[in-house]
Amino acid sequence: MQHPMKTCRFLTAVLAFSLGAAGRAPAQETGSAPALNLELNALDTSDKGCRLTFVAANQLNAQLDKVTFEMVLFNTEERVERLALLDFKTLPAGKTKVRRFDLANIACDSISRILINDATECAGEGVAEGTCIKQLKTSSKSSVRFGI
Known part of the structure; x- marks a missing residue:
């Protein structure tokens, strides 16, 4: 069984990664044609x-x-x-x-x-x-x- 603190860190890392990726997506979309x-x-x-x-x-x-x-x-x-x-x-x-x-x-x-x-x-x-x-x-x- 995994320690609850490790699970919390893992979920925090996944959430941070997801938010980081979501934060970059709009910037890529705004690179529309001049x-x-x-x-x-x-x-x-x-x-x-x-x-x-x-x-x-x-x-x-x-x-x-x-x-x-x-x-x-x-x-x-x-x-x-x-x-x-x-x-x-x-x-x-x-x-x-x-x-x-x-x-x-x-x-x-x-x-x-x-x-x-x-x-x-x-x-x-x-x-x-x-x-x-x-x-x-x-x-x-x-x-x-x-x-x-």
Whole structure:
């Protein structure tokens, strides 16, 4: 028969090993493919019309010297209201930036959806053509649908 103290040490070691392995699993899962994360954070009425606020997180492992997206704004009837080129300028690798754009003569409540048609510019050292659209991940904190 085994001594109760040895059994306790054994169970403690098994538990510590299990917790250690469980603690490492999420870290391995977070090693997902590099992405350019673009969140539509807010739409606010401005003096000019509607101000769009985006949060851009460059997780591509390369600085983007210039990023411009062609976006299509749809009205509440799902008809194209406007096409707009939005220049996000420089997005350093591993950095998150907030960018705001004022769109003149449009009411925020008339926008139901924003579609990213294309990345018309995506420049940076070592950045392959098409990277900004192929590795783009979108999300929205507003009621407006936002995506590719």
